[in-house]
Amino acid sequence: MNDLFNQNLNRWLREVADGCHEIAVNPAYDMDVDFYAFQSKVSYQPELMIIGSNPGGNEKYSEMNRKRGRERRGADDLGVCDCNQFLANDGWGSMRSLCDLFSGGVLRLVFEEAVVTNVVYFNTGTFRELQQRMNRGGREALRFCVGKTMELIRDIVRPRHVLLMGNPARDHLTTYFDKPLQPLLVTCVEGWNLIRETTIDGIPTYCIHHPALNRKFNTGENQELKRKMFETIFS
Template sequence: MENLFEEKLQLWLEKVVEQCNTLGEKINLDYYPFQCAKSSLKKNVDLLIIGANPGGQNPFKKRNTEQLFNSVDGINNAYIGEANNDRWKINKPILEIFKEPKLYSVLEKAIVMNTVYFGTVKAIDLSTRKEAIECCKELTKEFIYEIIRPKAVLILGLKNAPNWLGIKYSTTTDSILRTTNNLTGLVMKVNHNNIPHYIIHHTSMNFKFNSGENLDLKREIFQKEFETILKF
């Protein structure tokens, strides 16, 4: 079974390189799917964290299968590896949510990736590059639902990544955590392809939903959720 998984994974990586090198050269954009090391790609991993697409907008660079991983030290995912980088704001709320020892262990082993692999200054800039969205979203769905099958998925952002992955949810009826005034859903949960998906406001923005009391509430709910899912 392990050999079959490795074979399917390698074929998928080769497909990414083939399709994204061709498209990347055409639209002149660099790309990478992962913000973690290749060693993180384990079948049935406890957690997969996914956002819209990489920030920045670098020109095309031809890549091979070993160059699809953006890990600072080649070992840790971006949240762990960039923990002391004050300029990288996206990881601070994640580190706070997962700071309890058992949750931190889940974060350490997590796969961190993008739904669309081509980098733009803002995700909205992909609206003029529909072919990039179409190409990558199908590859990503294949990776998550046919190859890895994680025990849980955490989606950063309420709009782009869920839409591209075909995940329908309501910020009211699917919210498992709301602000204390009950006006805003903080954590939404849906089962998609028999995998629990958690959707939260993107952690690089939406400061009021990713700080203070709201962040404490998120940490508490994820502690409870993962105690149930992972039975720790």
């Protein structure tokens, strides 16, 4: 299985590098935006795969190539590394609540071994900035990346659980849900959703508010409620 997994992953990495490069350099698309796919190592059937919106930052692809003295990003330069980068980089600022959520004896081990990616690989400062390009290359970037993310889930990584962070990750994968989202955990007083659940290709899938936004849902009692629920799920 390891040989087959590595073959499939290497093929996927080449296709993503080539596809994103072609989008970024196409003058008709106006998508001179840098890209990468992962913030972690990539393994077969990890306990958890975490999918966010898109990488932060506003680097131009042409400028990053110039700075690094390269012609283009290759398959070996898509962010695959030997550890969870949120832990290695002290939560990357506004995402510290994600590290806080996956803390403790049970969840920290799950988080350390999780595959971390995004539904789109192009790195605008916010997802809204990508949405503003929907009449240009953004539409093609979204179509391509969503398709490759689903291929990653179904055919290559096959995680035991999937966590979708924020509305863009949820909304752009909704068409692949096996069933409508159902509330799994709500706030004690207002009854607002903290965790909703469905499945993707039979894989248990959970949706939460984006950890960098909606402070009310990512701190205090609500954060503790989510942590306890995920401890139950992963125990």
